Amino acid sequence: MKLSPENPLSAEPEIETSHVEEFVEQLRCVTDTLPSRINIDAQSVEQGLAKLVLTLIEFIRRLLEKQAVRRMEGGDLSPEQIEELGLALMRLEGKLQELKTQFGLEDEDLNLDLGPIGRLI
């Protein structure tokens, strides 16, 4: 971009890409976290709180899964323990899915923007 009187910095920013649709889809994901910020009524307040709680549980659930895999790889779990651990985590994942459905939340809804620390998930 050449800077010139016809193209000063206060002109509209240029956007350059060869993949418009892909980026549109990606940016819509980013701004689609906005949907729950919609109405000023009780239902979305409840949904907002559910989202917060479920996000935290989801975060912990993922940590638990990672930890379980790590221990499994570390070789200090018996086959029975692996089986039990797997079943428990499987049930937890299923339960969380049920709760998400109940509150009408998608996977993308369960995320927290912690600003300088980044996104939670």
Added chain:
Amino acid sequence: MKLYVYCLLEGIDEMNGPVRGISGAPVRLQALENLGVLVSDFDADAVPVTRENAMTHAAVVRSVLDRTTPLPFRFGTLVTEQQLRSYISARKPALETNLALVRGCVEMSMKIIWPVSKEASKEREESTEPDQGAGATFLAAKRREILGSELRSAQANEISTWLHESISGLTRDEKVTIQSSERLFLAAAHLVERPNLQRYREKMSAAREARPELHFLLSGPWPPYSFANIELEFKTQFGVS
């Protein structure tokens, strides 16, 4: 009557011409201590997030970019004049530090998508052992998933490092965020000194050609939205990095 605030700036005494703001209200330059704030009057309690308002906000902040580098306020900031005064006088050192950081610069935005690789789908076809219980199968699948995402994190770091090295020396500061869900998405904000803008563009063009497997989006110049933050203070006060 509240004020809609657009940005904080220094070095300008008056507007160059009439500028229309939110709801068509005229924008004026309010002097506060030795700084200035672009404001317009606003009559309701909340600002509707419409295309028109978002674009108007951006246009107003942009209108001074030729003459100075402003610190944009977040879209939708409504205050009374008194609140604005308190904010400025209480935050003055941090704001001046922030203005100094962005002085003479503009923000360029670079976003990169790396579409899903073929290795990911191959992994999923691994067969399970016949006498494995449901729980063990579940964990094995999770293991593949987690390894996949660790791979993507490594890829993300590689791209981030490569990008940083490609424009090394041309940016005063950078902010990078990475999402590695199904496909890798990296968003970088670069604070570029104005005289370096041309060379920055050239280096970015060359970088894009060097990595045809990546999909790029370059936009700018923008006022320094991503570099307007008083979290700087938060970090030094509380040791968060």
Added chain:
Amino acid sequence: MSDFDQILVGEEWEETDLSLLETLDHVLNRGLVIAGEITISVADIDLIFLGLNVLVSSVETAHEVLRKRQSE
């Protein structure tokens, strides 16, 4: 009238305007935040975060403002 409804509901949001999306990505989630006066939306995750962040820096501000008032 609620805010995001105007963008996200109806055909207006179906449009695939990259320029608008890029602009939104800049003006909506970034920029200086003045203590507690961001009136975009109500009762939602993002507000909670904003509240926290702003609260931390507001504590500093409140002290300074109080000190000033006391000396007036």
